[in-house]
Amino acid sequence: EYRKYEGRYDPDPLTVIGHYNGVPSLPTSGSYDVNEAYLELSVPIFAKSALGEKLDLSLAGRYSDYSTFGGEFxxxxxxxxQVTNDFVLRTSYAEGFRAPSIGELYGSAARADLQLFDPCSVGLGGTPPRGSAANCAALGVPGGFQQANSQISVTTGGNAELDPERSRSFSAGFVWSPWFGSNASWSERFDVEVTFYRHHIEGAIQAINAQTQLDLCVDTLDPLYCSGITRASTGAVSSFNNRLTNLGSIKTDGWDVDLFWTLPQTEIGQFKLGWQNTFVGRYEALGAAGQKQPQEPGVEVADSSIPEWTSNATLSWNLSNWNASWTVRHISKLTEECGDVAAFPICSNQAEGTNELSATTFHDMQVGYKVDWMKGLQLSAGLNNVFDKDPPICLSCSLNGYDASTYDIPRGRYWYVRADLRF
Known part of the structure; x- marks a missing residue:
């Protein structure tokens, strides 16, 4: 297989100088091509033996040759x-890589105003700076400096020197479809799926956490962290360049636990329940120089989070041409550092300087009808966030006090209509 990718971005002059939305954005373009060969094999080991119903081995290999960095296998x-008719064990191991995209390689600088706390600044309550006085002085920060604005403009963008991400993944689990849950009075089909996963990524393409970069610059004075940060004569950060790089590694593991239950057909229709859960046990990220990144399960940091538990449950109903569903989306609680806000009573745990974002559950519903006289026309109407639930307030987030990467935009209850036509 041969593929070629090309991309370009040509903003108008007002956008280039930042007069369109306040964020300067430069033109850019780039391309790359790739040749690939792959082979997939399915090897039956045995069937209908004393060891079980069936055992299959799958083997696959892919060689990719990218114009940007070379070949990879x-x-x-x-x-x-298949141990029995109703119990399956499965496992897999894979090595992989992800080539940097055109945007990651050639993307022009973009700016974001992030909520950052300068270690060289006096705290809001008059607390002394947490950074070394000698190091702050070496960076040109005068004594008694106090950060005037907690939002610091940070630019990020592509890096043509990026290497691909490389990964190793392992998973193991089972599927149980008990005989007593098939074609029974209470169940047409019942399935339980449990999977353990472990992923290890080397050279993950990310920008180092901006707060971590600022802290390490003050702590170490290392040009690796300080070269992109400049300060005005007052000591305030005047520019902050936070480009994409190949981070050291990301390690994560956890469990996926799913349940699917199809009830028997009745005069009032047929109901199906699907309940899918992800439990994150570990998430560890190290920067290219070995610096530990602040992300971990259950922690809100840098306008993002990795919840320890996320769950989606959907109860669906079908009767003739009618269908409906009710979906529940749950996100477990998170903890954030209060920073200077710890001096005010809005922080839930002032003694420890932490704030809790409570567990949040959203409800959505949908009703649909399939029109017979126009084959494949599905009409649907839905109501999302039925109970008008707001995301929890985030004290450390820079975007209107909530985490936009984890929760829905806080627009409250909203409805929609949709028509899908398939041929």
């Missing part, structure tokens, strides 16, 4: 053991 191995 990635294998995948898997086993699927």
């Amino acid at each position: 990635t294998p995948k191995y898997g086993l699927r053991w």
Whole structure:
């Protein structure tokens, strides 16, 4: 297989100088091509034996040659053991890579105003700076400096020197479809799926956390962290360049636990329940120089989070041409650092300087009808966020006091209509 990717961005002059939305954005363009060859094999080991119903081995390999960084071979191995008719064990191991995209390679600088706390600044309550006085002085920060604005403009953008991300992934689990849940009075089909996963990524393409970069610059004076940060004569940060790089590594593991239940058909219709859960046990990220990144399960930091538990449950109903569903989306609680806000009573735990974002649950509903006289026309109407739930207030977030990467935009309850036509 041969593929070629090309991309370009040509903003108008007002956008280039930042007069369109206050954020300067420069033109850019780039391209790359790739040649690939791959092979997939399915190897039956046994069937209908004393060890079970069936055991299959899957093997796959892919060689990719990118014009931007060269060639790479990635294998995948898997086993699927049908122990009985209603119980399956499965496991897989794979190596992979992700080539940087055109935007990551050639993207022009973009600016974001982030909520950052300068270690060289006196705190809001008059607390002394947490950074070394000698190091702050070496950076040109005068004594008694106090940060005037907690939002600091940070620019980020592409890096043509990026290497691909490389990964190793392992998963193991089972699927149980008990015989007593099939074609029974209470169940047409019942399935339980449990999977353990572990992923290890080397050279992950990200920008180092901006707060971490600022802290490490003050703590170490290392040009690796300080070269992109300049200060005005007052000591305030005047420019902050936070480009994409290949971080050291990301390690994460956890569990996916899913349940699917199809009830028997009745005069009032047929109901189905799907309940999908993800539990994150570990998330560790290290920068290219080994610096630990602040992200971890259950922590809100840098306008983003990794909840320890996320859950989606959907109850659907079908009767003739009618269908409906009710969906529940749950996000477990998070904890954030209050920073200077710890001096005010809005922080839930002032003694420890932390604030809790409570667990949040959203409800959505939808009703639909399939029109017979126009084959494939599905009409739907829905109401999302039925109970008008707001996301929890985030004291450390820079975007209107909430985490836009984890929660819905706080627009409250809203409805929609949709028509889908399939041929």
